[in-house]
Amino acid sequence: MAQESGDTGPIRVGRAEAARWSGALDLLRLVRARPGVTRAEAARVLGVGSGTATEICSRLRALDLIAEHPAPPSGRGRPTTTLHAHPDGPLVAVVDIRQAEWRVAVADLEGALSESATGRHGSKRPEQVLAAVGRALAAVSARHGSRIRAVAVSAAATVRNGRFVQSSVLGWRDVEVAPLLPGVPQVLGNDATLAGLAEARLAHPGKSVLYLTIEVGIGGVFVDGDRAVTGATGAGGEFGHTPFGEPGLPCPCGATGCWDVAVDGRAVARHRGEPEPDDPRAYLIDALVDPGSRAAVAECATSLGRGAAGLANVLDPEVIAFGGLAPEVRRAAPDAFAAAFEAGLMGFRRDDPPALIASGLGPDAFLLGAAEAAFDEVLTEHGLTTWIEARGA
C-alpha cells in the first residue's frame, strides 16, 4: 500500500525497526492461526531454537500479547506449554452490514468472537446505519479501552480505494466511512471478499482458494497463499460481472451478459418466464425446493459449473469453495453442475481438478473475515510498536 516513499517525505520505517519484531510477529501469527499450539511445536514450525523461542515468548508474555499455560504432559520429557491469546491482549472490532441488519463484535488474537450488538435498519440511509454502528462501537471501545487496535467493516458493497462505491442491496452509492474509532486503523471490505478470506485462511491455510458465493448475483475472491487478490483499488473479485451469462442480457451493473444474472433467483424467474423477483435470494431459496423450478435451477447450476471452470482455468486454484446459496444450487442439480464444470475445464486440468467444497463457516464468515483483515493491520511492526507505546503510557 505504501508507495513512493521517496517523494512523500521521511516516513523512515527503518530496516532494523522492521526486522526487529519479525520473529515475534511470526509467532503471533502462528498463535492466531493455531491457537493452543505448543511452544515446542511453534519453535519447530518457525525454525528457531529453543533459546530463541524462550526469548520471544517471554518478551511477548511481558507485553500481554500471549499467555502460556502448562500443556497436559503427553509422554516422556519435560512438558511444554500451550500458547494462547493473552486475556488482556489486543482485540479488534468487526462490523458486518447486511441488507436489513448490522452486527458488531469483538475478536481476539485467537479469532474467538464475542458478540456485542446487532441492529436492524429499515432505512437505507447510510449515515443512519453508520451512526448506529458508531454508537455500538463506542460502547465496545468504552468496555475494552485501548485494547481495540483496529476496526474492519464488512458490507454487501463494492469497495474501492477505501470507500464503499456502490451497493444494490443496501442502496448505497459512494459512501465514505469516517473513522469509527478515532486513532485506530480501519479497513473496509466487500462481504464476499472477507468471507472468502476467512474460508481460505481458516479452512485451507496457505492454499490457493477461489471462493464463490451466491446471494443476489455471484461474487467472491481469489485468495492466493492467504493473501486476497483484490487488484489495484480493492474492487477485484467481482466475478459476477464477467460475460459468462446470456450474451446481450443487460445487468444492473451497466454491462451486459453478466454471470451475475445467470445464476441467482433472477435467472430462475427468467427461465420460468416470471417477472424479476423483488427479493431474488428468497425467490431462489423457494425455487430450490420447488419441483416446478427444477429445470430452471438446473440451468443455474450449469452456469455455475461452467463459470467456475472458466475461472479455474484462469486462476488455477487448488480449492474452489462455495458459500451462500451456491452449495444449494450445486446440490439441487449435481449432474448438471458436474457436467458443465468438467466440460469447461481445460483438458489437462481434468486429471487433477481443483477440489470443490462447500464452505462451512456459516453466517459468521463475514465477521471472521473482517477479523482477519483487522488483525492484518495489528500484526505488523507498526501495530506492535503502537501497542507497546500504549502499554508504556
Next chain:
Amino acid sequence: MAQESGDTGPIRVGRAEAARWSGALDLLRLVRARPGVTRAEAARVLGVGSGTATEICSRLRALDLIAEHPAPPSGRGRPTTTLHAHPDGPLVAVVDIRQAEWRVAVADLEGALSESATGRHGSKRPEQVLAAVGRALAAVSARHGSRIRAVAVSAAATVRNGRFVQSSVLGWRDVEVAPLLPGVPQVLGNDATLAGLAEARLAHPGKSVLYLTIEVGIGGVFVDGDRAVTGATGAGGEFGHTPFGEPGLPCPCGATGCWDVAVDGRAVARHRGEPEPDDPRAYLIDALVDPGSRAAVAECATSLGRGAAGLANVLDPEVIAFGGLAPEVRRAAPDAFAAAFEAGLMGFRRDDPPALIASGLGPDAFLLGAAEAAFDEVLTEHGLTTWIEARGA
C-alpha cells in the same frame, strides 16, 4: 513455493539467516530495477541512513555484487556515486523456445541481455530441442563459469508444477526438463506469463497489470505488485480458456466456448466462412491489412474488448497491457474495441477505467521476463549465501 517445512525435516532456514541479508537484498533489487541509481537516492528510497548505506555498499562491493562509479556532480555538495552491476557479478541464463526456433542469452543484474545463441528446430521432438538448448547452455556455462546462478526457460507451453504439460504450437505433451545446468536453480515459465512479468516490472513497476497477448489464441498474466499471480500449480493466466467466446464452439483445449478461438486468426477465418488456417498467426497478420477481412477482424476486436473488460471487472488492474498481435487487432477496429470494452465494464469503473496500453518490449519480452524470474531465484538469502560460498571456495 516451500510448504510444510514441519514434516520434511530440518531445512532450517533460520530467522537470522533470512533477516541478515535483507538490507543487502533490497539494495540489489533496487539496483536491478533502477540501474545507475545513486547511492544517496538508494539510501532515501530504502529508508536507511548514510552509515548503513556505506556499510551495505562496501559489503556488496567486496562480494563483486555491485560496482560504484563516481556520479557526475549535479549541484552543491559532495558528489555521490552511481550503483551498477559488477562486471564479475552474478548472471542468469535465459532460454526462449518458440514455434520454430530457440534463443539462449545471458542477463546481468541490470537486465542487460547479451545474445549468445539461436537455433531453429524443424523437428518437434522436445528431447532434440532441449538437447540443442543444453549444448548452448553448456557453452554459456563454460564461458562464464560459476557466475551463472540460475536458468529460466520460457516456452509457448502450459506450465504446471514445474513441467511443460502441453503445447499446441510446439506439439509437446508433458515434457519434463531435466536440469540444464547442474546445481543451478531452474525455473520454467509460460511465454505469455513471462512477457507479462517483464512488461509489468519494467514498464509499470509496483502496479497491478493485466497483460493480454494474442498469437495463436490469447493468453497472458495478472501481475499484482510485481508478483505474477499464477495460482496453485503455476498454470494460471490461461485467459483464453474462459467461456467468453461463442457458446458451444469446441476448442482444442477440450472445453467449449473458449475466448481463445474468438480473437485470433481462426476466428477471422471462421467469420469469413473459410476453413481453419494452418498458421493462425500468419493468417491474422494478413487479415489485419486485408480490406475484405475488416468486418471479421472487427468481430475479434469486439471480443477482445468485451473479454478485457470482463477480466478488468474480476481482477481490477490499474493497467491493461497488450502484447503480441493484440495491439494490432485493437488498432484495426478501434471503435469496435472501445465500444465493447466500455460496454463490458461495470458502470462504476467507467469513470476511472484501467489504462490501455500496447507493450513496447518487442520480441525480447520473453527473455526479459525469464531474466526476471531467474533473478527472483538469485536475489534471495539462499542465492546470496551460495554466491558467497562459491566466491570463498
Next chain:
DNA sequence: ATCAATAAACTCGCATGACGAGCATAATTT
C-alpha cells in the same frame, strides 16, 4: 522407591546488521 531416559525450557556468550551522532570530504556559490 530409585534411576535412567527423554524432551523441552533456560542461561549466556557471541556474531551481526542496522542505527545515529559526529566528523571528513568534495563539490558549488558568494
Next chain:
DNA sequence: AAATTATGCTCGTCATGCGAGTTTATTGAT
C-alpha cells in the same frame, strides 16, 4: 578564499537470533 551544502565515513551502541551447554519435569524400567 570562505561559506554552504550534500554526501560518504567512522565508531560506539543496541537488539535479535544463534547455539552449546545446563537445568528441569515427566515417563518408564529396575
